[in-house]
Amino acid sequence: MVKGRPDCPHCQGQGLIFDPDPQKPVRVCGCTADVAPDAETLGLPARYREADFTRFWKWWNNAQASGARSMLERVPDLEEWLARPEEEVGPIPFRDDLARLLTALRKRPEHGIRPAGAEALSQWATTGKHKFRHGWELWWIHGPAQSGRSTLAAAALRAWTERTGRGGRFVSVRTLSQSIKDAYYDIRSFQNQAFQSVRDLIEPLQDPPLLVLDDWDRMDSDLRVAAALAQLLDHRYSEELPTILTAAGPPETLDRRENHPLARLEDGSLMERLRGAERVEMVPALKPWIDRAGADR
Structure with missing residues (x-):
């Protein structure tokens, strides 16, 4: 509408x-270009229709309140760890990322409690400012069930469309997978009553200005489902269209999962693109660094 x-x-x-x-x-009317799509047009499920960054930060801070102080008390240890000679502590991967985080903490301590990488996602969605290391605007948000990854993705989708005035879509990969299977097995399942083809299902998702593929790792094991979804990502990569994926684990876990359909495709280029996505991990930003510094002592 x-x-x-x-x-x-x-x-x-x-x-x-x-x-x-x-x-x-x-x-x-020309004014429609200035109006961001509403939640229904974006395809947001009822659970996520009110999602935005303000509500998400408030929920997240409440959920992390019990451990926030102890993590912030470890900041001096991290500063000391970063300042020690490399020959003493060994190479610190992504050293610059830690330095930037510690600098940000001096101004706003809550940066250390928010999910790792979420500040960068928020900046990108609300201001468009972010330097992608691998060119394509691809985000990978991972964390366990109930960690807020889908809510964060919905908040980013809302913020991005409001800033740009352009459209977007939020799609459940689990539901899309079943629809693709129904297109193949309609005689057995009688679910595809509209007689949609796989092309009918995938084409509307190829060109939305921003696409969220929720629960990417829950795609069906059918190889044809994986091939259709891989083709979708290939198209968006070729057209340089921003995409957000959510999953339980990082992209590397797909390689390690026995018989995973994406691994069976043997598409090295696709897997390399997924591994190169900008990461958001649903744990406080300080925690991975605290764990790493502790292991090096």
């Missing part, structure tokens, strides 16, 4: 301009 700006003098918020001459066609 087309929507316009409520204060638009041309369409009075309807998004459509009706000519006094009934023989002339209805025109879409």
Whole structure:
């Protein structure tokens, strides 16, 4: 449904301009370009329709309240660890990332409690500022069930569409997988009553300005499902369209899962792109560094 700006003098918020001459066609008002799609248009499930960064940060901080102080008390240890000679502590992978985090903590301590990488995702969604290490605007959000990864992805989708005024889609990979299977096995399942083909299912997802593929690691084991989803990502990569994936674990776990359909595709380029995604891990940003510094002592 087309929507316009409520204060638009041309369409009075309807998004459509009706000519006094009934023989002339209805025109879409130019103000619609300034209106971000609503939650229903984005395909957000009811659970995530109110998701935004403000609500997410508040929920996350409450969930982490019990351990926040003890983690912040370890900041001096991390600063001391970073300052020690490399020949003493060995190479520290992503040393610059730790230095940036410690700098940010001096201004706002909550940066250390928020999910690792979530600040960068928020900056990208709300301001468009982020340097992608591998070129393609691809995000991978991972964490266990109930960790908030889908809510965070929905918040990023909402913020990005509000900033850009462009559209987007939120898609459950588990549901999409079943729909693809039904396209192949309709005679058995009688679920594909609209007689949609795999092409009918995938094409609408190829070109949304931003696409969230939720529970990417829960795709069906059918190799044809994996091939269709891989083709979808290939298209978005070729067109340089931003994409957000959520999963329980990091991309490397797909390689290690026995008989995983993506591994069976033997598509090295796709797996390399997934491993190169910008990461958000649903643990406090300080925790991985505290664990690593502790292991090196």
